[in-house]
Amino acid sequence: MTMERRNFLKLLGAGAAATATVGMAGCASSPAMANGRKVVVIGGGYGGTIAAKYIRMMDATIEVTLIERNDHYVSCPFSNLYLGGIMPDLSSLTIKYDKLAANHGINVVQAEVTGIDAAGHTVKTSKGDFKYDRLVVSPGVEFRTDEIKGYDDQIMPHAWKAGPQTMLLRKQLEAMKPGGTVVLSIPLAPFRCPPGPYERTSMIAMYLKQHKPGSKIIVLDANPDIVSKKGLFLKGWKKHYDGLIDYRPAKKVTEVDNKNMSVLIEGLEEVKGDVINIIPPQKAGHIAHVAGLVGPDKKWCPVNPMTFESTLQKDIHVIGDSSIAGAMPKSGYSANSEAKVCAANIVAVMNGRELTEMSGVNTCYSFLSAKEAVSVTGVYTVDKVKNAIVPVPGSVGVSPDLSELEAVYAQSWVKNILTEMSS
Ligand SMILES: Cc1cc2nc3c(=O)[nH]c(=O)nc-3n(C[C@H](O)[C@H](O)[C@H](O)COP(=O)(O)OP(=O)(O)OC[C@H]3O[C@@H](n4cnc5c(N)ncnc54)[C@H](O)[C@@H]3O)c2cc1C
Incomplete structure (x- = not known):
């Protein structure tokens, strides 16, 4: 249901104000004892950079070490x-860590985290061990590729972690002959960025319409229906790409044939494509599994909804895509909010x-064409009876229509959030 923007802004103001009071005495549980001065953060993405930065901003006497495997980060x-062909390269989506480190006195270490010794409060990495009093884990997602027989991301890229995979998929689209077929496979929710696959459908359709006449995109969605902003996506597809998008719900890809360039749905129905983009089902980042942070579902990490401390390992906090954050979607904006x-x-x-x-906020923008975007927004709090993160009543809503103004908001959002992460 679309909520009135005025009401939403009120709630957003409330959310932002609550977030802005972070570090001040709150009104929740009893005081805890101070227990150390070293924090280690794993993962320099949407969650980890912000957690590292805000800890230093709120208490510069705490030593913070941020451990990330790469020397740069590319935003999904x-x-x-x-x-979609409307961004020449990924440079505007790429950040480095030098300014973040210098401005906030964060010790940024480029290393692979290989293990966590929870009892010994030690992070094991390719560059040695790091002791912590508190540890923040924000490693993003891993793919459950074992659920897709024959899957090879060099032949059917996922492009669900931005970087080389995204470039490979674009190259494949560019090399495709006119009149070709693109197949996009969407996993069962929950996955990183609920509207993301439908935005991708729109962007690929736009590319095909402009550059590959006679081509089409078949969308095989494992979900029974479009999982986010359905009405707006359907409206945009009708307006801009009528006849070009073949959307098929409840079609779960379980197997691929790399030689024939085809996928199998539930091992039965075969669908062929010239370019095949498989977004595999997902789970918490690998290190969360190694460290015993993953719950009985064997996929995601249960946490205390106020502190994001793991319910399984003391003094370790899990934020971002890897955590079970109740009603908050797995998004960059959520990860940013959870980190704070x-x-x-x-x-x-x-x-x-x-x-x-706890006060969380999320907005996910999606482009439907080069100029028009839509958004979904929510403000979140903790329901103390359920002990879970829930939406503030009336706060979740979508933008009223496709609009050029939403696209301007979106451009500004990405610029601001990447600046916040990198400076
Ligand atoms: C196509 C697409 C579009 C999207 N669009 C939006 C959008 O419009 N708005 C939005 O809010 N969200 C969007 N998202 C979702 C967003 O990208 C994620 O939700 C967000 O990145 C999650 O942040 P995170 O910190 O959990 O993980 P990430 O940002 O993925 O960061 C994890 C980091 O941890 C590092 N790491 C992992 N394991 C280790 C290890 N063992 N050692 C060292 N380093 C490690 C990784 O290298 C990575 O840099 C989109 C996602 C996709 C795929």
């Missing part, structure tokens, strides 16, 4: 625009102060 948000709440409460605990109430 907006990478679909590169696939988590940072505030780590600082509170380390200083023996009361916890701050």
Whole structure:
């Protein structure tokens, strides 16, 4: 249901105000004892950079080490625009860590985290061990490729972690003959960025319409229906790409044939494509599994909804895509919001102060064409009875229509959030 923007802004204001009070004495549980001065953060993406930065901003006496395997980070948000051919390269989506490190005195270490010794409060990496009092884990997602027989991401790229995979998929689209068929396979929810596959469908359709006459895109969705912003996507597809998108719900790809360039649905129905983009089902980042942070579902990490502390391992907090954050979608904006709440409460605990109430916010923008976008927004809090993150009543809503203004908001959002992460 679309909510009135005025009401939403009120709620957003409330959410932002609550987030802005982070680090101050809150009104939740009893004071905790200060227990150390070293925090290690794993993962320099949407969640990890912000957690590291905000801990240092709120208490500069805490030593913070951020461990990331790469020397740069490429944002998934907006990478679909590169696939649509309206972004020349990924440079505007790429950040480095030097300014973040210098501005906030964060010790950024480029290394692979190989293990976590929870009892010994030690992170094991390719560059040695790091001791912590509190650990923040934000490693993003891993793919459950074992659920797709024969899957090879060099032949049927996922492009669901931005970088070389995104470039490979674009090259394949460019090399495809006119009149060709693109197949896009969407896994069962939950996955990173609920509207992302439908934005990708729109961007690929736009590319085909402009550059590959007579081509089409077949969307095989394992879900029974479009999982986010359905009405707006259908409206945009009708307006811009009528007849070009063949959307098929409840079609779960379980097997691929790399030689024949085809996929099998539930091992039965075969669908062929010239370019095949498989988005595999997902789970928490590998390190979360190694460290015993994953719950009985064997996929995601259960956490305390106020502090994001793991319910399975003491003094370890999990944020972003890997965590079970109740109603909050797995998005970059959510990861950013969770990181701030988590940072505030780590600082509170380390200083023996009361916890701050959780207040989260999310907006996911999606482009339908080069100029028009749509959005979905929500404000989130903790339901103390359910002990889970829930939407603030009336706060979740979508933009009223496709609009050029939403596209301007989206451009500004990505610029701001990447600047916040890298400076
Ligand atoms: C196509 C697409 C479009 C999207 N669009 C949007 C959007 O418009 N808006 C939005 O809000 N979200 C969007 N998202 C979702 C967003 O990208 C994720 O939700 C977000 O990146 C999650 O942040 P994170 O910190 O959990 O993980 P990430 O940002 O993936 O960061 C994880 C980091 O951890 C590092 N890492 C992992 N394991 C290790 C290890 N063992 N050692 C060292 N480093 C490690 C990785 O290298 C990575 O840099 C989109 C996603 C996709 C795929």
